[in-house]
Amino acid sequence: MTTIILILITAIVALAIGAVAAMIVQRNMATSRARTIIDEAKKEAEVIKKDRLLEAREEEIKIKAEAERQAQQRISKVQQAESKIKQREMQLNQQQGENQRARNEIEQTRQRLDEQLAMAESKKAELDSLRHKAQEELEHISGLTAEEAKDKLVESLKDEAKTAAASYINDIMDDAKMTANKEAKRIVVQSIQRVATETAIENSVTVFQIDSDEIKGRIIGREGRNIRALEAATGIEIIVDDTPEAIVLSGFDPVRREIARLALHQLVADGRIHPARIEEVVAKVRKQIEEEIIETGKRTAIDLGIHGLHPDLIRLVGKMKYRSSYGQNLLQHSRETANLCAVMASELGLNPKKARRAGLLHDIGKVPDEEPELPHALLGMKLAEKYKEKPEICNAIGAHHDEIEQTSLLAPIVQVCDAISGARPGARREIVEAYIKRLNDLEQLALSYPGVIKTYAIQAGRELRVIVGADKIDDVETEKLSAEIAKRIQDEMTYPGQVKITVIRETRSVSFAK
Incomplete structure (x- = not known):
């Protein structure tokens, strides 16, 4: 038992010694390996260090080369700038020399002019002295003073000038008549040929046709109440006489006359004729006529290509349909005048739109809502000014009968075209x-x-x-x-x-x- 214990102890001691020895050997081996790694790391660090130093030197060389290149470019630019500055200095020096020479020449010229002016003054004084002496000699020889001789010379020249001026004026007038009349006739004839319109003849009274004389009694009414109501509602005098199958409507205002005619037509067609019905029909017809007037004005403006007219001017243009002058319908006359003005303005190189506008509006003073004591041309001009028409158009309206001064070329064109439309054959009739x-x-x-x-x-x-x-x-x-x-x-x-x-x-x- 003791032997076994000794063996175990010996074994344990041997194992411990072996373990310690193994540990020592292993530590020695690790130390050797670490030293090897450290040596290799040192070697690699040296290599890396050398590489970095080489790269740094190469970069330094590149930077130095780039700096030298940029410095060389700057030096080249500076040299070019210095060269340009030197050339500019040379040019300025040349210009300064030329300016100096020019100033010298100007100074010399001024001196020569001063000398010539002084000589001219002296010559003028000599001439004045000679003229004065010659005048004194002439006065002594002729026995007349200079003023008396001048008066006689002026009188003699006046007679000669009058004769020469009369002859010259006649020559100018003959030449102007030969050319101006020919050209004016060409323009007028061409304008008339290009504007062909039918002539509309209207009477100052309206004759209303009826089917039989029995209707006259119904129109008159009991004790004349119907005809009185009709006259009061329309403002038109209704003449019922012995004329067979006809009633005469007489009145100053053609619009009222047309209202009375249409109202009578509706009343006769309807058969119900009494004061209440008369007032109702007249009011209805008056509204229809007013709408027709506005529609006629708009249609006329559209047909002529005239835009931007004030609504009141459009209404006045429509009223021209019911107005006549010497038997010539006023609206037809104004349309014809407008077209003539446009053609003539085109021939003369003027604005045809303005001319057409002035021609259409030239007689609006004949159809005002009120009747002021003014000529129709001046009244038309005031209406055009009121509704913001252009000054040349207003002047053309007011001057087409020479009641004011013509200030634009539109005025004589409107005046001439108004005369052409009114004076052409068949346009008007005269008592x-x-x-x-x-x-x-x-x-x-x-x-x-x-x-x-x-x-x-x-x-x-x-x-x-x-x-x-x-x-x-x-x-x-x-x-x-x-x-x-x-x-x-x-x-x-x-x-x-x-x-x-x-x-x-x-x-x-x-x-x-x-």
Whole structure:
């Protein structure tokens, strides 16, 4: 037992010694391996260090090369700038030299001019002295002072100038007539040919046709109450006479006359004619006519291509449909005038839209809602100004009868086209008595001048022939007489279109052989 214990103890001691020895051997081996790793790490660190040093040196070399390159570029730029500065200095020096030479030349020129001016002053003084001496010698020889001689010379030159001016004026007028009349006729004829409209003739009274005379009694009513109610509602005088199957509607306002006609037509067609029904129908017709007036104005503006008209102006344009002048429908006349104005403005290189607008509105003063004491041209101008029309259009409206001064080229165009539309054949009609009186007034006006022997109004009053005595009036006075008669006719008479005044001066010698 003791032996076993000893063996176990010995074994345990041996194992412990072995373990210690193993541990020592293992520690020695680990130490050796660590030393080897440390040596290898040191070697690798040295290699890495050398590589980094080489890279740093290469980078340093690159940076140094780049810095040298940039420095070289800057040095090159500085050298170029210095070269340009030197060239600029040379140019400035050259310009300064040229400027100095120019200043020297200017100074020399100024000195020469001063010398020439001084010489001119001295020459002028010498000439004044010589002229004064010559004038004194002339006054001594002629026995007249300078003022007296000047007056005589002026008088003699006046007579020569008058004769020369009259001859020159005649030549200019003949040449102007040859060219201007030809061109004006071309424009007018072309305008008329391009604007062809039918003539509308309307009466100042309206005749209402009825089927039988029995309806007259129904229109008159018991004790005339129906006709009184109709006259009171429409403001139109209704004339019921012996004219078969017709009633005459008479009134100053054509719109009221049309309202009365349409109201009568509806009343007769309906058969119910009494005061209450009359007022109802008249009110309804008046509203219809008002709508038709506005629609007519709008349609007219659209047809003519006129935009931006004030609604009240459109209404006045529509009212022209129910107004006539010398039998010529006012709306038709205004449309025709507008088209003529546009054509003529185009021929003359002006704005045709403005001309057409002025032509349409030139007679709106004939259809106002009120009746002020103003000529229709001036009233139309005021209405156009009220509704913000342009100044040249307002002037064209107000000046188309020469009641104000014409300030734009639109004014004479509207004036001429108004005359063309009113004076063309068939456009208007004139009462025979008024026509004969106008012709007689033309002849008597010309006969009132001294030296006039006979006068003849021909071509329906479009031309006035005036025969004067050759022993009483000379050629120069003949021209003056023609112009004076024309001006007086224009100022004192009313006529459509224009009147041509021809003054004839001739000498006749008559002998008889027996």
